[in-house]
Amino acid sequence: MASKTLHRTVRQGLLGYSSRWKLSPTGRLLKNDLTNSRSNHGQSATASGTPYTPEQSAILSAALSHVPTQGFSDSTLLMGVKDAGYLDVTMNLFPQGPFAIVNYHLVTQRERLSEYANSDEWKDLQASNQKFGTTDKIRALCVERLRQNKAIIHRWPEAITLMKYPANIQSSTSELFNLADTMWNIAGDTTVDVSWYTKRGILSGIYAATEIYMTQDKSDRFTNTWAFLDQRLADSKSVGSTVGRVGQYLDYAGHNIVNVLRSKGMKI
C-alpha cells in the first residue's frame, strides 16, 4: 500500500536516522512521548515535571553558567559540582560527562518553550496579528528557542561535537524530535498520522540547520540567521500541509541540509 511505503520512507529518510522508529512506530506512542516526555528518565522525574532532581538541576545549571568562559568540558562539569557544594567524586553522577550539560540545556529550553506558549507575550503576538498562520507560529517559536542559545552560541560547536558521539546520538536526536513535537503542539497542529513524522522531520531539519548556521553567524543581532530560517521555511512552502508532498520534503530534510549549509560557506 502506498501509505505504508510512504511511512517507511519517511522513517528511514529522516536525518538518516531509522532504527529508533522500527520499534515504536505508532502515533499513539509518539503522542505519549510528546505529552509525557519525561517518561524515559524514570527515576528522576519529579512533581515539577522536569526529568532532573533538584540536586542534578543545581549542579547542571551551575555548570551551564560557566559554559561561556569554559565551554562544554569535564572541568566545567566539575565547577558545577563544586559550586553546588559536592565532591570531586560526585562527577560520577553523570556517566555521559559534559554531554549532561548539553542535554540539560536542550531539555530545560524545550520546557521553557512550553511555558512561553502560556505567556502573555505569546498570546499578544497571536492577538495582534490577524493572519498569524502555522508557519508564522513555527517561525516565532524557532526564533524564541534559538535566542536562548545566544549566550553560549560561540561554544555551541563543542556541544554539537558531543551530540554526535555514538553514545549520545540517540539522546540528541530524540531531544531534537521532542523540540519539533513541542513546537507543532504549540502551533496547534497535533494530528497524529503519516504527516506527523514528516512534519517532525522537516522541522527538526530546519531547526538543526538554522542552529548550525547561527554558530557561524557574525551579523548584527543574528539578522542573517533569521533570514536563513525564513528561506528554509519558504523552501518547504507551507509546512502545515504536507501530506502528499512527502517526497519533496524528505528530499529537503534528508539530503539538502548539508548542501544548503555548504553553499552558505559552512564547514560541515
Added chain:
Amino acid sequence: MSMRGAGRVLRLRPSRAWATVYPRSFSTAGARFQDGKSAAEERTTHFGFQNITESMKESKVREVFDSVAKNYDTMNDVMSFGIHRLWKDQFVQQLNPGKKSIFSEPMTILDLAGGTGDIAFRMLNHARTVNGDSETRVKVVDINEEMLKEGVKRAHALGYRTEGEDAPISFMVQNGETLEAIPDNSIDLLTIAFGIRNFTDKEKALSTAHRVLKKGGVFACLEFSKVNNFILDQIYRRYSFSVIPMMGQLIAGDRDSYQYLFPSQKDFAGMIRDAGFQLAGKGWQDLTFGVAAVHTGVKL
C-alpha cells in the same frame, strides 16, 4: 523490619544437615513478607544453590573464603578467563579516584569486601599516576582476616605502609553490613567488587554504605550479572551454574563459594535507589554483554 531480630537464631548443627539443595530460589524476599511465625520458619537466605539460615551464612562465607584465600587470584582468573582484570581496570578508570584540582581535598575511599586488595591497589595507582594525588587513601574492609592478611603482604611488597593514621592503605576486619568502626559521612567513594553477592542482607549493606558516605559520595559496585544476549545467556548459564562451581572444586577445593545468584541489573538498581541513592544515568553499565555490571549510586 519487625521479624528480623526474632528470626535470627544461631544454632550449631552438624555440617551440612541444614543445607537444603533448592535450585534458584530467591528466598530472602519471601521470608521477609511472611510475618514471623515459629523458630522453625527462621529467615533463610540464598547462598548459591543452598538455602541456609541467615545466621549461618555469615560464618559460612567466612569459612569459604578462608578456604580459598590463597588460591583466590588463580580462581578468579580461571572463572572469568582473566577478564576480571580488565573489568577491574575499567571500573577504577571510570570512577577516576583522586583529587581533580588543587582546590580539592584528597579522597577517602573504602573498598568493601576488599579481600586481597585488587581494587584498592588500582585505586591508589590511578590516583597517583592519573591525577597526581598521593594523599588519597584507601581503607580495605573485609569480614575475612585471611584475605586481608594476603592484602597486607601485597601492600608491603608494593612498598605501601599499612600502619598509622596517614598510611595510604589500611586493612580492617569489619562486617560490611554494619561497618561499626566507620563513622557516618566520612567516605568519598565506597566500592565493592564481587562481594555484594556474599552479603546476607544486601539492603542492610546498602543502607550502611549510605550512612558512611559523605554528601556527594559515591557507591559503586562491580559484580557478575545477568547476560543480556540470549545466546550468550544460554552458554553463560551452563558455565556459571555448572562449570564455575566445578572449577571451584578443582582449583580452590571448594565448590560452595562459586555457586551464586544475583538480582537482575534493574532490580539491583532499584535496591540502590531504595537505600536513598540517586542513580547515575539509568543506574548501571553492562560489561561484556552483562556478564558483569557496574552499578553506581550517589548520595546527594
